[in-house]
Structure formats: structure tokens, C-alpha cells
Amino acid sequence: MAKFFHLEVKLNDNTRFKNTEIFKLSFQSKKISTKFKPGQFILIDCRENTYLRRPFSISNVIGEKIEIIYKKIGKGTENLSRMKKGDILNIIGPLGNGFPIAKSGYILIAGGIGIAPLRSLSRYYGILFYGTKSRREIVGLDAFKNRWKLEISTEDGSFGFKGKVVQLLSNFLKKNKIDGYTLCVAGPNQMYKELFHILENITENCYVSLENRLACGVGMCMGCNIRTKTGFKKICSEGPVFKLNEIIWEEFPEIT
Amino acid sequence: MGRISRNNIAVKIGRLSLKNPVLISSGVLSFGESHKDFFKIDKVGAFVTKTLTLNEREGNQPPRTLETPSGMINSIGLANPGVKKFKQEIYPKIRDLKTKIILSVGGTEKEIPKVIEGVSELKRIDAFEINLSCPNIDGEIVGKNGRIVKKIIRTSKKITPLPMIAKLSPNVDLMDCTSGAVEAGIDGVCIANTFFAMAFDIKSRKPKIGAKFGGLSGPCIHPIIVYWVWKIYNEFKVDIIASGGIDSPSSAIEFLLAGAKAVAIGSGIFKNPRLHLDVLKGIGAFLKRV
Numbered sequence: 033m034a035k036f037f038h039l040e041v042k043l044n045d046n047t048r049f050k051n052t053e054i055f056k057l058s059f060q061s062k063k064i065s066t067k068f069k070p071g072q073f074i075l076i077d078c079r080e081n082t083y084l085r086r087p088f089s090i091s092n093v094i095g096e097k098i099e100i101i102y103k104k105i106g107k108g109t110e111n112l113s114r115m116k117k118g119d120i121l122n123i124i125g126p127l128g129n130g131f132p133i134a135k136s137g138y139i140l141i142a143g144g145i146g147i148a149p150l151r152s153l154s155r156y157y158g159i160l161f162y163g164t165k166s167r168r169e170i171v172g173l174d175a176f177k178n179r180w181k182l183e184i185s186t187e188d189g190s191f192g193f194k195g196k197v198v199q200l201l202s203n204f205l206k207k208n209k210i211d212g213y214t215l216c217v218a219g220p221n222q223m224y225k226e227l228f229h230i231l232e233n234i235t236e237n238c239y240v241s242l243e244n245r246l247a248c249g250v251g252m253c254m255g256c257n258i259r260t261k262t263g264f265k266k267i268c269s270e271g272p273v274f275k276l277n278e279i280i281w282e283e284f285p286e287i288t
Numbered sequence: 289m290g291r292i293s294r295n296n297i298a299v300k301i302g303r304l305s306l307k308n309p310v311l312i313s314s315g316v317l318s319f320g321e322s323h324k325d326f327f328k329i330d331k332v333g334a335f336v337t338k339t340l341t342l343n344e345r346e347g348n349q350p351p352r353t354l355e356t357p358s359g360m361i362n363s364i365g366l367a368n369p370g371v372k373k374f375k376q377e378i379y380p381k382i383r384d385l386k387t388k389i390i391l392s393v394g395g396t397e398k399e400i401p402k403v404i405e406g407v408s409e410l411k412r413i414d415a416f417e418i419n420l421s422c423p424n425i426d427g428e429i430v431g432k433n434g435r436i437v438k439k440i441i442r443t444s445k446k447i448t449p450l451p452m453i454a455k456l457s458p459n460v461d462l463m464d465c466t467s468g469a470v471e472a473g474i475d476g477v478c479i480a481n482t483f484f485a486m487a488f489d490i491k492s493r494k495p496k497i498g499a500k501f502g503g504l505s506g507p508c509i510h511p512i513i514v515y516w517v518w519k520i521y522n523e524f525k526v527d528i529i530a531s532g533g534i535d536s537p538s539s540a541i542e543f544l545l546a547g548a549k550a551v552a553i554g555s556g557i558f559k560n561p562r563l564h565l566d567v568l569k570g571i572g573a574f575l576k577r578v
Binding site: 034036038077081082083084085124244245246247248249250251252253254255256257258259263264283285286287288 | 315316317318322323325326338346347349350351352353354355356357358359360362364367489491492496498506507555557558559560561562
């Protein structure tokens with residue numbers, strides 16, 4: 033049975049979160065919804081002036097509705113942001129491994145747009161630590177309802193704790209035990225590196241969702257490899273989810 | 289043109305018979321061991337594998353890829369399992385492919401014949417592509433002139449009776465290298481591998497590629513390769529597999545008009561996983577109109 037598909041789907045929705053460069057789009061796909069595991073991504077053909085597809089985490093799946101939360105940062109996402117309801121999206125997916133299934137609850141740690149892949153775990157329960165630059169960039173919380181405790185931080189103090197989410201988590205760890213929780217993290221590289229040191233003697237049960245430039249996206253071209261404690265691994269097919277302490281962080285590339 | 293008949297698109301590259309003139313380039317779909325149904329690999333005339341070296345290679349520091357205007361730079365660095373692991377773990381998975389398998393072999397002048405020797409008993413290999421042109425082994429092009437190309441092909445031909453293709457580099461003298469390959473009795477040449485290229489990040493002031501530079505492919509190089517196919521065909525009348533920036537049936541047909549006998553799809557397959565099928569259909573339609 034096919035693990036992933038090459039599909040043309042109709043865009044249902046493509047809306048900007050007010051006063052941000054962050055968007056949410058959605059489309060219907062029975063095939064993707066059937067195969068999907070939280071943590072997986074799709075490759076979208078972003079058309080004009082792009083040569084390679086762009087990878088986007090699947091942000092949530094509700095029935096057959098697939099949601100993608102993305103940030104407009106370059107040519108590809110610029111094109112994507114201008115697409116309208118009814119336009120055709122050419123996609124490949126779902127790809128990659130997924131987040132582990134937690135034995136009890138999750139502790140999610142989202143930095144900025146890192147909320148995108150973690151939001152698909154909202155179907156479970158636990159604590160969400162979410163940090164953004166300011167209040168208007170807090171997006172996607174609609175999915176985290178009753179079963180979640182929310183701890184929010186903003187760098188400018190416009191909402192919640194003033195400071196970075198790593199500091200918010202650090203304060204929490206001083207007063208609380210996290211045995212039994214499965215930690216899942218997504219955010220900027222700097223955040224992963226800081227968490228690696230903070231969590232070193234606290235828990236091994238921490239997983240990160242990584243990004244890198246990629247070409248084929250399906251595990252065949254060897255273009256997205258990163259160094260781990262057990263050798264080079266392909267982010268697109270052996271990831272994008274890895275154990276935090278598996279990665280050799282000194283060598284992890286800063287992608288611009 | 290005119291060497292492919294209107295109703296039968298089978299072609300020969302030297303002694304190698306292909307059911308059609310469309311190939312998958314080396315490096316894009318590994319050894320053909322995964323996702324065969326997704327890519328419909330069996331439909332092409334031949335599948336050229338990732339370059340196999342004697343010993344396992346883990347490849348270059350990341351980042352290994354970068355999109356550029358109408359193209360991309362790759363700096364994979366010949367990451368491959370090596371002969372031993374290939375035979376044990378990969379070869380059993382590609383034996384059922386229904387397309388010709390051209391095994392790409394690479395490494396130093398001394399290693400290339402050893403790789404060929406190492407796989408000589410594998411019955412499912414239909415031909416060899418000698419990778420004389422990887423830009424990602426410390427920037428040293430193995431087949432850097434006609435004399436060395438001739439020497440490596442001659443030595444390799446002593447070890448195997450199978451058809452042999454020389455993949456040449458556009459970073460060195462292509463005419464001189466083709467001359468050497470033809471003098472050595474090559475079945476065909478693949479024109480061409482990627483161009484040396486690099487890019488800087490103006491914020492960090494560092495190269496965007498981990499190994500600093502890589503090889504450029506994509507539509508941006510297409511017109512350059514069309515020229516070289518045309519010039520090489522007119523000079524040598526050798527069988528040419530053209531590779532360089534195919535992203536549509538017409539960009540492939542241009543190569544045939546320039547004198548190529550067959551075309552190879554490389555990085556274009558990433559955006560369009562059906563590109564080789566589109567090109568095959570387009571070539572068929574074009575020939576019916578000629």
C-alpha cells in the first residue's frame with residue numbers, strides 16, 4: 033500500500049492571521065487524512081520562480097480536512113499566500129516519521145511558528161508552552177481546548193510571561209516534576225540548543241521536529257542529511273522528528 | 289534527428305539497447321530500491337543509479353542543497369553504501385526492476401576498476417556509467433582531461449564486457465575528454481554533470497553550502513548543455529545521453545535536435561515526479577509530427 037501520494041487538491045481556505053505574516057490554509061484529502069501521523073509534512077509546489085517544492089508540517093487533521101499553518105518568508109511562501117479558495121494545490125505527502133505516541137500526557141514546547149507541527153498533537157492532552165515575539169503572533173490555539181493547560185510567553189510582554197518560552201519552561205521545571213510526560217519541541221535552532229542543556233539531566237523523553245533544506249523530500253537524494261550520534265540521518269524520511277539528545281547540535285546547520 | 293523512428297522509440301547507445309530514449313540521471317533516486325511504484329521507474333529506458341564507490345561514504349557536511357534561480361546547487365559528496373553493503377542490502381531490492389539498470393561507478397582512477405570488479409558477478413546490471421565528473425570530491429574532477437579519461441575507460445573496459453558510458457564534466461575541457469573517451473572505445477557519453485557553483489549568505493557572510501561549493505543543475509544550465517551536445521555531436525558523431533535542466537518535453541526535445549540520442553532527467557524530477565513520463569509522452573508525440 034502506498035505510504036504517500038502525489039495529489040492535486042482544491043484550496044478551501046487561505047487566511048492571514050491579522051497583523052502577521054502567518055497564514056492558515058486548508059484542503060480536503062481522504063488519502064492524506066487516512067495515512068497521517070502527527071509530525072508529518074507535505075511538499076507543496078509553490079510554482080513561479082521556485083525550482084524545488086517547499087515542505088510544510090501538517091498542522092492538524094480534522095476528519096478529511098488538512099490544515100497547514102505557515103509563515104511568509106520568501107518566494108515560495110509569497111506565492112502560496114496569494115493563492116485563493118478554489119485554486120489547485122499540487123502536493124506530495126504525507127511524509128516523514130511522526131511524533132511518538134505518549135504513554136501519558138505531552139508537554140509541548142513551541143517557539144514562534146513551531147506551533148505549526150505541534151498543533152496536530154492537540155488531539156491528545158497535556159501542557160503547551162508557547163512563546164512568540166508578541167501577542168498578535170499567538171496563533172492556532174483554537175485546537176487546544178479542554179484537555180490542555182496553556183503556558184504562554186511573549187518577548188515584549190504583551191501577553192502572558194514576559195520573556196522567552198525556554199525561560200518559562202525553566203521556571204516550571206524548578207517547581208514541577210515531569211516524569212511520565214513526553215516532551216515534543218518545535219522552534220528555532222537556538223531554542224533546541226538551550227533546551228538540550230536544560231533537559232540533559234532531567235529527561236531523555238524529549239523529541240524535536242527539525243527543518244533543513246531538502247530536494248527530493250522522500251529519502252532518496254541524500255540532500256537533507258544531518259549528523260546524529262548514530263551517523264548521518266535523512267531529515268525527510270528518518271525524521272523530521274528526532275530525539276533531542278540524538279542530534280549533534282554543534283554541527284546542526286543554521287538555515288537561512 | 290531522424291535516428292529515432294516515428295513508430296518505434298527504441299534506441300541504442302553504442303551496444304546498449306534501450307526501449308525508449310528517456311533515462312533517470314544518477315543521484316536523484318538512489319539505486320531505485322524505494323518508491324518504485326510512486327515514480328513508475330519501470331517506464332523509462334534506463335535507470336542510472338547513485339554513484340557507487342569502493343568504500344562506504346557518508347557524504348558532505350550539511351547543508352548539502354540550495355535552490356538558485358531556475359536551479360539548485362548540490363554538494364552531496366557521493367554519499368553511498370559502498371560495494372559490500374550495496375551487494376548485501378541494496379542489490380536484492382532492485383533485481384525486479386523492469387528497466388535497464390546502469391550502475392554508476394566512481395572514486396579515484398585506481399578505485400573505479402575495483403568497483404567494477406566488485407560487482408562483476410551481479411547479473412542484473414546492464415551497463416556502467418563511469419562518473420568522471422563529480423564536483424563534490426574536494427573539488428577535484430577525476431576525468432579532468434582526455435588522457436586520463438582514455439586511461440580510465442581503457443582499464444575499465446578490460447574488466448567488463450558490459451556497455452559503458454562516460455559521464456563527463458563541463459568544468460573541464462569537454463571536447464578533449466570526449467576525444468579520450470571515444471578513442472578508448474566508449475559506447476556513449478553523458479553530457480554533462482553539474483557546474484561548480486556557490487552562494488554566500490550576506491547576513492552570516494558565510495557560504496550557504498556546508499562544504500562551501502557544489503554542482504549547479506536545473507534549467508539555468510540547459511542552454512549551455514544544448515550547445516555542448518551540439519558541438520560534441522558534430523565533432524565526434526558519438527552517441528550522447530544529454531543531461532542538464534530538463535523540466536519539460538520541449539527542453540528534452542531540444543537535446544535530440546542538438547544531436548543527442550537519449551535524454552536524462554535529474555533534479556527536475558523533484559518538483560515534478562512525473563517529469564520522465566511527461567517527457568516520454570512528449571517525445572513520442574513530437575516524433576509522430578516530424
